Amino acid sequence: MHTHTHIVQYYETDRMNFVHHSNYIRWFEEGRVAYLEAAGAPYTDMEAAGLLCPVLEAHCRYRHPCTFGDTVEITTALSTFGRVRFTFSYTVHRQGDGLLLAEGHTEHCFIDANGRPLALARRDATLAARLTALSAADAAGTMP
Amino acid sequence: MHTHTHIVQYYETDRMNFVHHSNYIRWFEEGRVAYLEAAGAPYTDMEAAGLLCPVLEAHCRYRHPCTFGDTVEITTALSTFGRVRFTFSYTVHRQGDGLLLAEGHTEHCFIDANGRPLALARRDATLAARLTALSAADAAGTMP
């Protein structure tokens, strides 16, 4: 698990006064990018190696709104890592009082530069082992 | 059901070449705004009457990517309309070949200007009846 801090920006709010709900999907991306960076498997390295991981599914449940002036903490876990698909799960809490703002998940697969799905273990066994270990550790609630 | 046409913009793409997945959540909003407008219950009227309808949940399943140069058709249905909560469902197809790009739903409730949830039937029985009829028609796959 990894926690990433994000300062809510004015341009992220809408006229209901709160952060527009679409931005949480962007914050999930910030969270998983920071997770992979912290895990020593930065997404820029994957892309440089011709590995892309598009989003197959996104889900968010909104618990409480937040707005400009708030800082949020996005906690990301690699909740499942299968042969072809994997899932990140997220919680977003407000810094200070720890209020749960939202929770969700995204499902992904790996594709090559031509858009073909690939089994990571065949392409990069080391990275596959690393992500499998991270997923197991996240499931166990411990850091590897 | 209502179908809204959206021209994909350059600023909606990301460096994977395709529309960033967060924009589908925004397109869903475009779709339901157009739906309510077409149904004679524009969201601006609701807001003017002190009715807000925040998003409680959003879900999207991505089937095929699209990019700049594409035009998409967002079809929106009011799939459930309960006493307190209601759900819009969406499909996004590429114009021309009709390829299914994504499908999803959003769940909502009504709140007043102070953020308190409210049962629409008590506040505006006419609007509640109208939305109930729309939901029934959408479930039956016919237009009222």
Add this chain to the structure above:
Amino acid sequence: MHTHTHIVQYYETDRMNFVHHSNYIRWFEEGRVAYLEAAGAPYTDMEAAGLLCPVLEAHCRYRHPCTFGDTVEITTALSTFGRVRFTFSYTVHRQGDGLLLAEGHTEHCFIDANGRPLALARRDATLAARLTALSAADAAGTMP
């Protein structure tokens, strides 16, 4: 000159109640994309031919705010077209009452896929002549 219609979206507003100022820069892009499409020189064709036209400068003067519920008309002109650089200018009016909301310009050049600036006339004399004619027509306030 070409006028493009845009329905203001909820997600384009911020908590001051109005459209966030950064979106006008995006609307300018919508305007010039629609301009080039209408002129028979769509940007997708240029990109397919390896021609990119990055923004070198953007400027916007904000006259009046607009918000969700408004529709805007973005009028685009190719105000100058030089050997290496060219400028689009824009006005944004509110549909209905014609209120001037904003005006601005963007400056561009052409680069190839490797990021090197290029003189369009050497690469595609037909397109260069077409854009030169459009620019002259826009300067004269007539359509070619």
Add this chain to the structure above:
Amino acid sequence: MHTHTHIVQYYETDRMNFVHHSNYIRWFEEGRVAYLEAAGAPYTDMEAAGLLCPVLEAHCRYRHPCTFGDTVEITTALSTFGRVRFTFSYTVHRQGDGLLLAEGHTEHCFIDANGRPLALARRDATLAARLTALSAADAAGTMP
């Protein structure tokens, strides 16, 4: 002057591979919000006191592109502070090699909750004096 650090996000890029130019306008906002926070005059306090400061003009000159994987430093100065209008200026550099990516400015005024322009000195003499001092210090290239 104040320098704010921003990690470039994937969702900020477009299919030309680089950060979409509209995001620099958003980064300018991030920069001035951080500037005011650091100066002890946070924008949330101004809004709570009924003071809004809309953008009257925005300008950006783009020098070099940046992309996902980069971190940028936005340096903000309150370059002029007049009786009614004031201007922030910005530079954006890439962290690491210090490459200048962009520079620009935004012009603002203060308005009240009803949208009427106001002279800050009459409304809040302490804040006006504070901002005048900051502007003088920025002009002199020193911190107050």
